[in-house]
Amino acid sequence: MRIILIGPPGAGKGTQAALLHSELGVPHISTGVLFRQHVDGQTPLGRQAGRYLDTGDLVPDRITTEMVAQRLAEPDARQGFLLDGFPRTLPQARTLSELLAADGHRLDAAVEYTVPDEVLTERLLSRARTDDTPETIRNRQQVYRTQTAPLLRFYADILLTVDAAGPAADIAEKTLGLLRPCG
Numbered sequence: 001m002r003i004i005l006i007g008p009p010g011a012g013k014g015t016q017a018a019l020l021h022s023e024l025g026v027p028h029i030s031t032g033v034l035f036r037q038h039v040d041g042q043t044p045l046g047r048q049a050g051r052y053l054d055t056g057d058l059v060p061d062r063i064t065t066e067m068v069a070q071r072l073a074e075p076d077a078r079q080g081f082l083l084d085g086f087p088r089t090l091p092q093a094r095t096l097s098e099l100l101a102a103d104g105h106r107l108d109a110a111v112e113y114t115v116p117d118e119v120l121t122e123r124l125l126s127r128a129r130t131d132d133t134p135e136t137i138r139n140r141q142q143v144y145r146t147q148t149a150p151l152l153r154f155y156a157d158i159l160l161t162v163d164a165a166g167p168a169a170d171i172a173e174k175t176l177g178l179l180r181p182c183g
């Protein structure tokens with residue numbers, strides 16, 4: 001299956017992806033994790049991306065899509081994937097459609113996780129990642145509303161919306177239930 005996860009920072013996409021990928025037998029590909037690996041490894045890509053991660057702004061589409069295209073070309077992702085944190089803009093979404101169409105593939109589902117705003121901020125502050133300061137969190141939430149939320153309409157035909165307040169295992173069960181007819 002080829003699935004993308006959409007939701008504001010703190011919605012639990014990473015947690016859900018980790019629970020779902022073994023059930024679904026597809027790799028979990030997180031652009032946030034990939035970027036942080038590049039930054040920690042001080043690669044050329046990491047040097048370009050670092051300042052965006054520090055402020056909570058999106059890394060430019062060109063850099064991001066190049067990194068994702070390379071990752072999707074790896075053998076383990078050829079049969080399917082769970083994309084967490086990509087696409088986050090309409091141009092990224094269009095590029096992803098083109099990349100898949102070039103191989104005769106398309107997405108099976110776009111899963112949207114919804115959580116009340118106050119729960120989101122609480123979760124982010126408690127995970128204490130270095131880019132989780134009150135300012136970057138506010139900025140990432142704003143970026144989500146302006147740049148990523150338009151994807152919900154783009155993916156209207158394959159969108160599955162899951163209420164993501166509550167225990168992670170329950171949310172994963174709900175997600176699997178909704179995905180079953182798509183696979």
Ligand SMILES: Nc1ncnc2c1ncn2[C@@H]1O[C@H](COP(=O)(O)OP(=O)(O)O)[C@@H](O)[C@H]1O
Nearest residue numbers: 009031032052053056057058059064085086088
């Ligand atoms: N698809 C993307 N496009 C541009 N930048 C991205 C993308 N995915 C991740 N990033 C960068 O990585 C940072 C962390 O992303 P992520 O780990 O998904 O955290 P969160 O969901 O909490 O915002 C983002 O703030 C952004 O700078």
